[in-house]
Amino acid sequence: GHPQNLKCVTHNLHKMICTWDASSRGRHGQTDFCYTTNDLPPPVCFKTKEKRVEIPVPERSTTVTITTNSISGTTFATKDFEIHEKDISFVPLTPRILSLTPDFSTSTLNVKWSDNGSVFPYGLDAFWQIQILRGEAMEKVMYYSKLTHEDIILSWNWTSDMPLECTSHYVKIRCYINVTQFVGPKDWSDWSPVEEIPGKDTDPNGNGVFPQDTVVAVGSDVTICCVHEEGQQIQRMTYGPDIHPMIYLSSRSSAIRVLNASASDTSGTNVVCILSEDEMEGTVLFVGYAPDIPQNLSCETSNFLTIKCTWKPGRPSGLYGNRKTNYSLFERISGKNVSCKVDEMNRERVCGFPVLGDQNIYDFVLGVSNPIGQTKSSLLVDLTKRVHPKSPEKLTVSGNSSTSVRLHWFINGSFTEVRLLCQIEISSGRYERKLHNVTVPGGNFSTYTAQLNALHPYTKYWFSVRCSAADHFWRWSDWSRVEEHTTLEA
Amino acid sequence: MAAADSPSAALRHRDLCSRGIRLAGKMRLDVINLLDTYVERQGLDASASVAAVEGVPVAAVERWDEQTGTQRLLENLVAYRAFRALLAQMLEEQREQLGEADTTLGRALAAVLLQVSAFTYHLEELLRLESRGPPGEEGAEPPPPPPVSLFERKLRGLRVLRELAQWALRSTRDLRQLAKASPGSGSVPSPPNSP
Numbered sequence: 001g002h003p004q005n006l007k008c009v010t011h012n013l014h015k016m017i018c019t020w021d022a023s024s025r026g027r028h029g030q031t032d033f034c035y036t037t038n039d040l041p042p043p044v045c046f047k048t049k050e051k052r053v054e055i056p057v058p059e060r061s062t063t064v065t066i067t068t069n070s071i072s073g074t075t076f077a078t079k080d081f082e083i084h085e086k087d088i089s090f091v092p093l094t095p096r097i098l099s100l101t102p103d104f105s106t107s108t109l110n111v112k113w114s115d116n117g118s119v120f121p122y123g124l125d126a127f128w129q130i131q132i133l134r135g136e137a138m139e140k141v142m143y144y145s146k147l148t149h150e151d152i153i154l155s156w157n158w159t160s161d162m163p164l165e166c167t168s169h170y171v172k173i174r175c176y177i178n179v180t181q182f183v184g185p186k187d188w189s190d191w192s193p194v195e196e197i198p199g200k201d202t203d204p205n206g207n208g209v210f211p212q213d214t215v216v217a218v219g220s221d222v223t224i225c226c227v228h229e230e231g232q233q234i235q236r237m238t239y240g241p242d243i244h245p246m247i248y249l250s251s252r253s254s255a256i257r258v259l260n261a262s263a264s265d266t267s268g269t270n271v272v273c274i275l276s277e278d279e280m281e282g283t284v285l286f287v288g289y290a291p292d293i294p295q296n297l298s299c300e301t302s303n304f305l306t307i308k309c310t311w312k313p314g315r316p317s318g319l320y321g322n323r324k325t326n327y328s329l330f331e332r333i334s335g336k337n338v339s340c341k342v343d344e345m346n347r348e349r350v351c352g353f354p355v356l357g358d359q360n361i362y363d364f365v366l367g368v369s370n371p372i373g374q375t376k377s378s379l380l381v382d383l384t385k386r387v388h389p390k391s392p393e394k395l396t397v398s399g400n401s402s403t404s405v406r407l408h409w410f411i412n413g414s415f416t417e418v419r420l421l422c423q424i425e426i427s428s429g430r431y432e433r434k435l436h437n438v439t440v441p442g443g444n445f446s447t448y449t450a451q452l453n454a455l456h457p458y459t460k461y462w463f464s465v466r467c468s469a470a471d472h473f474w475r476w477s478d479w480s481r482v483e484e485h486t487t488l489e490a
Numbered sequence: 491m492a493a494a495d496s497p498s499a500a501l502r503h504r505d506l507c508s509r510g511i512r513l514a515g516k517m518r519l520d521v522i523n524l525l526d527t528y529v530e531r532q533g534l535d536a537s538a539s540v541a542a543v544e545g546v547p548v549a550a551v552e553r554w555d556e557q558t559g560t561q562r563l564l565e566n567l568v569a570y571r572a573f574r575a576l577l578a579q580m581l582e583e584q585r586e587q588l589g590e591a592d593t594t595l596g597r598a599l600a601a602v603l604l605q606v607s608a609f610t611y612h613l614e615e616l617l618r619l620e621s622r623g624p625p626g627e628e629g630a631e632p633p634p635p636p637p638v639s640l641f642e643r644k645l646r647g648l649r650v651l652r653e654l655a656q657w658a659l660r661s662t663r664d665l666r667q668l669a670k671a672s673p674g675s676g677s678v679p680s681p682p683n684s685p
Contacts, residue, residue, distance in 0.1 A: 209641070
């Protein structure tokens with residue numbers, strides 16, 4: 001019954017668990033266990049029935065005396081052990097996964113666990129090995145963190161290369177703590193208990209093709225699986241018109257892998273799992289592009305009530321309906337945001353933004369997003385330099401002399417912030433055409449007027465007018481309707 | 491309103507039947523064209539066999555030849571009211587899924603929906619002539635189909651159009667039977683062949 005093979009392991013550098021065995025198996029009574037603290041008498045002694053005790057980790061070394069006794073208490077044998085720090089192994093406590101949360105829409109697993117840092121001194125380096133299993137072992141990933149003498153909840157995301165519904169995913173973790181000042185052997189902890197995210201192939205009502213009706217970027221590699229009844233045979237799986245080789249996942253799940261997916265038609269690409277003559281499951285995959293950066297973003301106002309922004313969308317996304325690209329116009333100075341109602345089929349995009357009180361400077365951000373990505377384009381605009389009036393209306397010509405006329409026209413809009421430059425086109429006969437410029441103060445939904453002199457008596461003239469901003473020219477309005485007038489006889 | 495069996499009612503009955511036959515024939519052609527467009531635009535396999543779908547009226551009928559005229563009209567009316575709702579649902583889904591990207595299919599769907607609505611009204615006219623009057627629509631509106639995946643929607647649409655094409659054929663035959671009988675007679679002997 002001699003005590004032997006004494007081994008001591010610490011999980012937290014403070015306490016250590018020592019175990020031993022006895023040379024003969026026979027029936028023993030209680031064991032007397034004594035240890036010195038830092039080799040200073042007197043030793044600490046106690047009785048134990050187990051061949052396992054927990055005692056403090058010595059700073060340098062400790063002497064352990066183990067005495068085995070018979071049932072009646074007579075001593076069998078006594079053995080002393082000299083334990084130095086280098087003889088003690090350091091194995092961190094087995095970590096435990098606090099939560100394993102699936103996000104089926106992105107096929108992502110989120111793992112949360114505690115680093116148990118409170119039992120360790122500040123600043124130790126901890127290495128975590130996270131193993132993902134799917135059927136067989138699949139992926140082992142290293143994660144690094146720094147212990148802070150507090151229990152910190154660590155979180156890590158892993159994105160699967162296939163929908164989580166396809167088959168069950170399992171996760172386990174273990175850790176290694178680099179205690180540089182600890183001279184004894186250091187090792188990885190045990191693996192944590194395994195946590196599982198069950199696949200649809202474990203659900204009696206889980207049949208179907210996954211992912212369901214999802215959107216991916218052109219060029220993606222996509223795994224699509226078919227979950228079916230136990231014992232059912234998949235005849236074939238097609239992606240669009242093509243049959244694809246199948247990958248076995250489990251007795252109820254097989255997958256196909258589509259590499260470098262190309263853009264789908266407007267109604268998406270059908271992925272069909274044909275199980276028998278008239279039984280099939282399927283899904284629709286929409287393969288498109290992230291939105292392009294809007295090009296030639298330009299904003300102007302025709303009436304100082306609404307600002308009209310236009311842009312070229314760039315490469316079409318190939319996504320339509322409720323997956324189409326959405327646009328919003330955000331103005332930084334006022335903080336106002338407007339979502340734009342855009343006609344997908346119109347080459348040029350248009351969005352209206354209200355003119356805000358007496359604000360002339362607008363710092364626009366055009367936000368663009370669709371299920372695959374987002375982008376934006378910015379533009380700083382001084383509205384008084386971006387006036388593009390509507391074409392003048394209600395042009396009338398009145399004449400009270402044989403050589404002069406007076407024109408009147410109306411422009412829809414509030415132009416009190418600017419002066420208007422208007423150009424009058426005077427035509428008489430086929431080739432005689434003159435332009436006459438006149439500058440008028442901008443009005444609020446006003447009628448404007450101009451006098452033309454030095455005309456020929458009793459002559460038929462055609463008049464038309466267009467306007468723009470006088471001080472910062474941006475664009476002419478369209479010409480007004482032509483108005484005909486004959487001057488009086490001399 | 492003319493008594494059910496007066497000469498003008500018989501004339502109106504025959505006129506409604508023959509116009510109905512023409513309507514059903516045109517509708518069938520348009521549905522078949524729409525079916526081709528639908529299969530192509532939805533990326534479906536034209537030969538795919540699609541299981542029966544709840545809520546989609548089935549054109550096949552047993553002992554077709556033993557049906558009375560009123561039975562024929564009532565079954566037709568129930569079916570086309572259902573198709574009117576199903577096509578409206580398909581049109582809405584089409585707009586939601588594709589927006590302005592596929593107006594060809596949208597316009598074709600809308601055109602057939604218009605014809606189905608017109609044919610439904612036509613059947614109601616015939617039933618009024620039968621001095622029975624069509625059953626009210628309260629509660630007749632089929633419950634909106636349960637939410638299903640996009641692929642199942644595509645298959646359901648395929649099934650709707652296939653059955654509608656068959657119904658247009660059956661309606662033509664039903665109306666020919668009806669044309670032989672006077673209005674309000676209810677029962678119609680018919681030769682022993684079924685659609």
